[in-house]
Amino acid sequence: MNTVAQPRRRGGGALRALVILVVVLVVIVVLAWLAAQLFPGGGGDASATAPAPTDEQIKQGEYLAHVADCAACHTAPGGKPFAGGLPIGSPIGTIYSSNITPDPVTGIGKYTYGQFERAVRRGINAAGHTLYPAMPYPSYAKVSDQDIQALYAYFMHGVAPVTQPNRADDIGWPLSMRWPLTYWRWLFAPKVTPIETTSTGDVALARGQYLVEGLGHCGACHTPRAATLQETALGTGDGTAYLSGGEGDNWIAPSLRGEPATGLGSMDEEELATLLKSGRSARSAIFGGMSDVVLHSTRYMSDQDLAAIAHFLKSLPPARQEAPLVYDMATRKALYEGKADSAGALLYINNCAACHRTDGHGYNAVFPALAGNPAVNGDNADSVIRLVLHGGTMPAGRDAPTQFTMPAFRGRLSDQQVAEVITFVRSSWGNRGGAVNAQQVARLRSLPPGGQPLMSGFDPRAGEPPR
Template identity: 50%
Template sequence: MKKMLKGLGAALCVALPFIAQAPADAATASATGAADQTLVQRGAYLAQLGDCAACHTAPKGKPFAGGLPMNTPMGRIYVTNITPDARTGIGGYTEADFARALREGVAKDGHNLYPAMPYPSYAKVDDDDVKALYAFFMHGVAPVQQANRESDIKWPLNMRWPLMFWNMAFLEKGAYRDKSGKDVAWNRGAYLVQGLGHCGSCHTPRGVAFQESALDESGSAFLSGALLDGWFASNLTGEHNTGLGRWSDEDLRTFLKTGANRHASAFGAMTSVINNSTQAMSDQDVAAVSTYLKSLPPVGGTGAAAYTYDPQATKVSLDRPANDAGARVYTAYCMHCHGVDGHGFAPMLAPLAGNPNVLAKDASSLINVTLNGTGDLVIDGVPSPFPMPGFAAVLDDQQIADVLSFVRAGWNNGAPAVGAAEVAKLRQSTQAGR
């Protein structure tokens, strides 16, 4: 079941920098000129909030022309062309067709979309925002004639009609409605997090049918962290150790705008989300998202006592010569960036002491980032000078297990050790095809 979820979720949070492209030819420019430019521009902003390029633009491909492959245990599927090309894209969609696909996961011809498209979240998008998004995709995106590819999934697994029953069971229709007793900022934040931001698609655990276990704060599992495509998407509740409990409102706003703060740095798919979605958010929307997330009560975590920093035992183990295998690897490869004290040089170089990703019970993210490194955070067009390098070609499975076990025990982190078999498994799944 988890393998299926990983495959279906692979393209949920990965983003590419193509949202606000200008029309590419005279015909598109003419059509744009005839449209309400204010509405088109608003739709462009909403498309950034929704991170629409995540699935619909392939690497080095044209904006929103599709073709991005997604691997699932059943076979490979290819995302679709959503440019306004009349033959191969959505140029023939009415606004009602567009709204149905966005919010109900049903294409114009009636076939069901795979729930890798986060339509259970987009179901909460209101009519005004749907109208603006439609205006953007019809008049603010260049049409690209690129035929959609059939999936590689073999019959009978490629039949989509069973998704009708999945929708009946798990799709909650209806736009977000403001909660009484909550202020404007809280409700705006809830609308963005639950709807266009579709944060739960990655950060909420899935059930046996791959459905999100909760779609809003009324469910105890909502945003409590989840394993997805070789990464553990962090706990976003107020949990003290592995969540946002120690983050101030300013910490969270800084992270959303820059991808790094005094507690942690973005990695994996979140790097692209920062690059192409959250850094473009208005200050008002960033504040609203922070207000909502900071209101969530603590859920999940490891049950450990509240983290407090203690460097002494770790400092002793790092004294030259380092006195265990993990400390020796850390001294050779990690200490120059993350420090003897584990504080790193935040926000440019992530701290390890008390980092929520280090404290998490699931070590997948730590293993993955050690093997494969991180992509560049690019803020206002300037790449981060110190991305995390990958060590897959430098360190073997046991060495990575040793150093991560050392880090998870160090500075009073108190997290479980990592085994070489865990590293080997993730190495195989993430290195395949490289």
């Protein structure tokens, strides 16, 4: 500390101290680098091989690739399946997903089973470098050997090879150095161990936990992260922080625990499974970052696995105490009688009520209910603000091809108006989300709307630039 505090008084000594400091730092960094090279750790056996796969194994691997949502990152919009190239924003710069097709030069065609296993479960690529934790290896660490083998079989034999070189990440030096990640991995990535399920004998609960904590990597978004970016809990064993809600990319990933107002407390298992399968339920709809998860992952899951996931999630007790939301007839009655005594109420009638109705109940599996909807009751209204400003389109579900769309209101409503109408929604029909101000809206208005988000998935114009 003194070396830093004293230079002002002793000019000549300051230079010397600085040189020493630099030398010390360099030595530490070199030693750290050496340590990371000499003791990369992580376990596994990179030279391990796998026997020739069976057709059944390849098919199972395909299913598991859906469960693990590999395509969400490794298939770019409009790109070839699993050829990578999707830009992923991170606090330090843009990372591009890699080509995981079996192309021997640009993909993972030369990976041994052991190298594949180390990449997926331990976050170490064939060159021995640690992967950015955008790859959810802390979750995949819980995936069984059998499933990793099936995934390997699928990626080696079920995926078409694509020659597409990986794109270099847009991260400036010194953060572009990979070796410090090894320390992140040492500190935060768990050991590869079979999942610890509570031995209740409830097979569905165990299966649900395995899927949610492992391949499903739900915690990547729904568990809060620390300042050092690791998830603060990786499973039920780590306490109630697990799946208690996260924030990322300006979306709010709500709690998947049992909070009655802001979590899944008001939803039953059946509705939860429907939401994952169809992208919508009677009263709710998927939007924001979760849309891609439904599109690439959950709609492919078997009914049994979806039921297991719902069963497990519904077993998680609330992380915080909340009173349930109770529907309040006052707003419904006032709007029905034509009484709109606030700017927000009037805006709601003019812009929202046609679809969401004056009673806030929406229309069954078409336009979601706002009354009692956890998405409008959270402390942070960012997701709702984004939805109002930039609109959203429901993902196509397994049995629900219609992609109902909420239009973007950014061209129609001012920041103040958006704040007023959302405040109205968050405090009507018994909702308790509370007020939103124009500054919060202004911040999110400047976000790029993200290409052309309001088209259905089959619209042939989807790849064209936004109009």
